[in-house]
Amino acid sequence: MHPALSVIFLTTLIGAGQGLYLAMVTGQLYAVARFLPRQEEQFYAIGSLVALVLLIAGLVASFFHLGRPERAWRAAAMWKTSWLSREVIVLPVVMALVFAYGIAHLLDWTQPLFRVGQSLDVDVTLLLGLLGTVASFALYVCTAMIYAGVKFLEEWHTPLTVTNFIFFGAASGFMLAAAYSAYVGNPLVTFYGTWAAILTVVALGSRLAHLLRNARIKHKSTVQTAIGVRHTALNQMAQGATGGSFNTREFFHGRDSKVLILIRYCFLVLVFPAPILLIGAAYVTESSTLPILAFAIQFVGLMLERWSFFAEARHPQNLYYQSVA
Known part of the structure; x- marks a missing residue:
């Protein structure tokens, strides 16, 4: 598939x-349970x-991904059957609850x-x-199921797509919470950094399982089944048109396999070991900048991971465009 930059962002x-919001709520719950000291209300409000x-x-x-942005409101119309419609509905609910949570802390409604x-x-x-925690997890599921629910894209059609979205989002959010705590000089940087490292390791396990699964996929559709010819050696010499088309632009990334491998190795380093090592170094040196750097590096890696996630999906229509795809 062609990774759209707007969808990656x-x-x-x-x-x-969502992950940062969950981190704020988690910190408050630990404080309520007296495992952590209660923070000033402004800390939760700014977070x-x-x-x-x-x-x-x-x-x-x-x-930026919509052909007709003025008709975006119609995306919610198919909420009974479409995960995209459900995401469109749940996202404003999450935003409203995050806003209300911050305002409640700011006004000291405690x-x-x-x-x-x-x-x-x-x-x-x-x-x-x-309430916001429940809505946030619902939004993670809705966003992930937009892709996991597409049966003919076998690389996406797995529960691992859902776990990846949840753990990647949570890991980046807690990493951002550690960076935020370090920036304002809050002692919770250790708490959030530890949880960020744990969630990052869990996300690594989920993503590696996903990569291993995709490497072993035996696709149901082949060139032979696509055109109804059983011959073992089939080669498409031309795509059947003199120029490109919507199909060749939108359903194939257009990059060499070496680029895909390079991006995969890059995100495996930037998302997982690099931020964990930086957080560990921050504990030893008591640095206030290393957690911020850890989040920045991980977020760049997450964008590469999401590009790879979209690019690794093989749309069956590309069987008809072998000379291009």
Whole structure:
């Protein structure tokens, strides 16, 4: 498939935004459980604002992928059958809850509404955080299922696509939370950095399993089945047209196999070992810049990973364009 830059930005930005929001809520839950000290409300408010900015940026990026942006509202019409429609509906819900969560902290709406058990005080921020967490995971699933639900693209049609989107988004979000904590001088940089490293390792396992699965795929469609000729040696000498077409532009990336391998090795280094090593070095040196560098490097790697994810999908229509695809 042809990786659209707008979709790469959409999926990586909203994934990191959701992950950062989940990191803020996780930090608050640990504080409520008295495993961590309670932070100032401004810390959660600014973190939520950054998450909201990323979500908005991802939404803006999505408009560059539309042929008729003024008709974007119609994308929600098929919510009963389309994962894209569900994503279009859930994304504004997540944005609204992230905004409300940040505002609640900014206005210090932390008076307990009721108590659970002996010591768990539930306030508005905690309720909004839990609702936003559920909505964020729903958005991860909706975004991933847009691709995992396409049965004829066998490289995508697997639950591993869903786990990749969840763990990549969560890892980048917690890595950003560590960078944010380091930037403002908050002691939670160790907490968020540790969780970021754990989630990055889990994401590595999920992605390696995905790559191994795709390497072993035996495609149902071949040149022989495409044209109904059983001969073992078939070669297409021409694509049947003098120029390119929508099919050859949109369903094939147009890059050499060596480029695909290079990008794969690059993202495997930039997403996984590099940020983990930088976070580890930040612990030893107590550096406030290394966590920021770790997030920046990982995010670049995530964009390469998402390019590779789209490019590795082999659209069956390319069987008819062997001289091009």
